[in-house]
Amino acid sequence: MTRQRILFGEQLGPLFDDDEEPILLVESLAAFRKRPTHRQKAHLYLSALRHRAAELGDRAELVRSGTFREALRGRELVAVDPPSYAARRLVRDAGAAVLPSRGFVTSEEDFAGWVRNRDERGLVMDGFYRWVREREGILMTRAGKPAGGRFSYDADNRQPPPKRQERLDLPEPWWPVEDEIDEQVRADLDRWERDGTVHLIGEDGPRRFAVTHREGRSALRRFVRDRLPSFGPYEDATLSGDWTMAHSLLSVPMNLGVLDPREVVDAALEAFADGAAPLNSVEGFVRQIVGWRDWMWHLYWHLGERYVHRDALRARHRVPDAFWELDPDAIEANCLSSVIGGVRDHGWAHHIQRLMMLGNFALERGWSPAETTAWFTGAFVDGTPWVMPTNVVGMSLHADGGVVATKPYASGGAYIDRMTDYCGGCRFDPKKRVGEDACPFTAGYWAFLDRHRERFAANPRMAQPLAGLGRLKDLDEVRDQEARRTRW
């Protein structure tokens, strides 16, 4: 029997192939049957897989199968350790030889060395990020100091969007040109949707994300040239007429494994060295990759498979139908409705829309962490099992009691009003917490703090918000109003 290398859906680039064995690719629709999945996410996965099969030609066997387990039965296999607990069980049960995982800047072994002797409270992204910078010599001077004298340029970034502008003044991002593989994928999805084989949500649309190594490199080059210089200042800002702002749209090719994150970091560093992008933008961007992305990956393993079931705030509300159906018309709050419209159309929203609009709302309304994680995973084109739990359960919903984020990312409408142009066109008023036009974020924020005041009293970082809560004269009214609220 010839030994084959099995490549999973997150391992579709050259980084996962050492040119040693024939390749096995498995096309399984099981994931799209299990939970509602965005139509464009299904398209990207199938397109990436079939493009990889076409690139590899005779070296690859593409098997269409109900489940991965069936497809692996009776084969002799080697695997690069895959990126989920379920897939790791699968390759081990199949008796595959397993190579160390790839696709991140630091290895699991590196992280194990760093994390040794740290308890959960010592798990701080900032410390990890500095360690990676020093170890890899990223943005470090010869004297071992951070370039420009600081490890973080957050204080120079995080600017509100420019006033009286509907868009940032930047060229269009790189867009892929669809080919006959995309056409076939589209026809298959239409058919499977019609006959009920898959449960898809969201709108179809032109493919917007890279699915091959070559496409990923094109997207990266264009991002570095046109958007990276503006990335830092506007990384947290939102304009309703500009869905991409200065973001890279590279999470999809990196999570599919077609673009190596080291390549991404190197391109940004080269732009800095050439004077083509300023330090605040380059540092801010590099931190997203070698800091946040690697950090979330390592925490997925470190915090264990049960992490997704954590529910420190006892949040039990269901995710509303308007979100599962991606229906912006059922939502009155302009910020939420616009973001959900964007997710319906693209399966994507940028970080602050995910964290400070969707995540913040779910936190304040007490949505179940496990169901919210499932919703994000299905609705977002870049959602993978490893990336969601810490971003949703930890960072957004504070359901781990403060491991990933030391204080909850809860905020009222004032933050959204400062960082976006949504509030002007909204029927609610970000300054109002009581009444017909009380902003669901502003009122929701105080009601949330009130519900958890005893728990948060032990957290020194919550002292100021709790002092503000204590000064509210109309708290009883806010509490009653939010308990009865059915429209937002």
Ligand SMILES: Cc1cc2nc3c(=O)[nH]c(=O)nc-3n(C[C@H](O)[C@H](O)[C@H](O)COP(=O)(O)OP(=O)(O)OC[C@H]3O[C@@H](n4cnc5c(N)ncnc54)[C@H](O)[C@@H]3O)c2cc1C
């Ligand atoms: C509730 C929530 C859900 C999220 N879901 C996902 C997801 O499903 N898949 C995903 O890759 N990222 C997720 N993120 C992180 C981040 O929002 C996206 O990576 C980013 O918006 C993708 O767009 P981009 O490629 O243009 O990113 P950019 O803004 O250009 O950032 C560059 C890269 O940094 C990395 N990155 C930055 N922050 C994070 C983070 N917190 N976790 C992991 N990677 C990070 C991504 O690879 C991203 O491509 C989530 C964040 C939150 C708060």
Ligand code: SF4
């Ligand atoms: S007023 Fe409140 S609900 Fe409306 S857009 Fe602003 S933050 Fe969102």
